[in-house]
Amino acid sequence: MKELLKYLLIFLGSFFVLLGLVGIVVPLIPTTPLLLLGAFCYARSSEKLYHWLLNTKWLGEYIRSFQAGHGIPTRTKFIAIAVLWLTSGYSIFFLIPLLWVKVLLIGVVSYITYFIWSIKSKVAKKEN
Numbered sequence: 001m002k003e004l005l006k007y008l009l010i011f012l013g014s015f016f017v018l019l020g021l022v023g024i025v026v027p028l029i030p031t032t033p034l035l036l037l038g039a040f041c042y043a044r045s046s047e048k049l050y051h052w053l054l055n056t057k058w059l060g061e062y063i064r065s066f067q068a069g070h071g072i073p074t075r076t077k078f079i080a081i082a083v084l085w086l087t088s089g090y091s092i093f094f095l096i097p098l099l100w101v102k103v104l105l106i107g108v109v110s111y112i113t114y115f116i117w118s119i120k121s122k123v124a125k126k127e128n
Contacts, residue, residue, distance in 0.1 A: 006045045013041030013049065020059070030112075032062050032072075039063050071120030081113050 016038035023029035035053075042050035054060045065071070072080075088109045092102050 009041040009045035010049065013038045013045065016041065017053065017059070020062075032066055035059055035062050036066060065122065069120070071122040072116070073122045077116055077119070077121065080116055084109060084112060084116075 016034045019029060020031050020034035020038060023031035023034055039050060039053055042053055054063055088105060092105050092109075096102050096105065
């Protein structure tokens with residue numbers, strides 16, 4: 001039974017990491033929470049996969065920054081919110097015909113905007 005749980009966690013971890021990768025490109029899919037879920041699953045099932053994820057060039061930085069409590073750079077917040085509203089706005093105004101779906105999508109995008117903005121901002125270190 002313990003072996004089955006290990007393989008299930010590896011599968012789920014890989015699934016969440018894959019979704020996190022998609023989230024880098026697709027604005028409505030949250031990258032960092034999915035990568036954190038993947039890291040959680042890997043940490044409980046495979047030390048090798050967990051260390052691999054933490055040490056990957058691009059993905060590891062998301063997880064390490066969050067674990068260290070550094071937050072997200074303000075510039076990244078602005079870019080994420082701008083891309084979110086541009087892509088969602090196009091869908092809302094040009095692709096979706098139903099008013100209730102438009103209102104629902106505006107609500108979801110507004111909440112995601114609030115969530116992104118409420119995350120602690122990472123302060124850039126000044127070099128002398």
